[in-house]
Amino acid sequence: MSTPATGLVLDGIDFAYGGARALNGVSLAVPTGGVVALLGSNGAGKSTTAKVIAGALRPAKGTIVFNGEAIAGLPSHQVMRRGVVLVPEGRLVFAQMTIQDNLMMGAYKENRSARVAELLEQNYARFPRLKERRHQLAGSLSGGEQQMLAIARGLMAEPRLLVLDEPSLGIMPKLVQEIFALIRRIAEQGVSILLIEQNARASLELAGYAYVLEKGRIILQGEGTRLLADAFVQNAYLGTDA
Template sequence: MLRLQEVHAHYGAIHALRGVSLEVEEGQIVTLIGANGAGKSSTLMAISGIIRPTAGRIIFEGEDLTHLPSHAIVRRGISQVPEGRRIFPKLTIMENLEMGAYTRADTAQIRQDLDRVFLLFPLLKDRQSQLSGTLSGGEQQMLAIGRALMARPRLLLLDEPSLGLAPKLVETIFEVIREINAQGTTIMLVEQNAHMALRVAARGYVMEVGLIVLTDEAENLMANEKVRSAYLGE
């Protein structure tokens, strides 16, 4: 479904991605793990068109997305839940969800997707008129995921969905990630909690200083001594 071929990206003089190549198969959860500053979020932002690759190609369902703007990439079927959630705090829950469907005009299907979000997150249904800035961190994460789903993505990019959440909420968020995938959405997951990420993923990539240094099936990465020592705290 998705292929990155030798992707490079820069922030000014900083060489953030140094030839990243990876693949995501349709229907999978694929995770990208690594230390802070390894380039994980930059990889997602390159896929989303938020930063422009300086070399390499990004292919999605056979189409080259490398030079497309972000809104065109959303229309092709890729949505991102950014690190830090970035909901619109002065808009209500419902208004945030409606913003997620801004590229769409299929009213009946938008209503169906809204019902889907409310089934995943009943709390959002009960508080539709509440200002989003008054939600807790976990509730804002639910809203950020719901907003991304309103674009009806075939590929969902999740950037640090458990960041700053209590352990019980982390379990809830990962249960929802499994459910979204079971409903047919392919997921690419960036996550500091490597143990949880590898538990839900089919395949994983390990990233260091802008490079992919290791890839394998998730269960094999969990058994890898280097991964266990560096990222699983063992």
């Protein structure tokens, strides 16, 4: 893949937890407006990559450039201000707060209340189920609904790039389809997406381009449709029905 002029570019990222190497020369790109999948099995380094991008972890080596600006090592609130928003693995909604208050927290950088109200309406239009239940506690939502809330909260920050860490994990199949359809719509509205997933089939159908991470290294990359047809990916990630 040629390096895009805009969007996100990671080049040669190393990261270790203490002495334990988690990322080894990871290079990847998410072009503006693109949906890019990052696949890999448990412990491959997907969440570490997400955290390095979001500024929660500082890489030992390598560069991260977003729309021409070097962002590696910036604190996470600075990275967010530039439009890079992470929806972390495991959702992490505030169970004891209402759905609406959870959403409002996403709009942390917006201090004009009229704009916050507009963003709320935009997201309620995307997620009618959240609107119906906006005054209930987030903890009362199902796992899949909490995932939608986490994505909606990320969108309240008006991202240019949304990093989704395993949005389909532990969610029943019917809602998984809904979440993937939603991700497609978000991308169509111009938000670039880095989709971190173990659900390889659904992500490859959605993503223009994909990377496979194993033990902290990118071992394979290509167009989503090409990886869907790839024998290695079929064996390792798509099960026997591929």
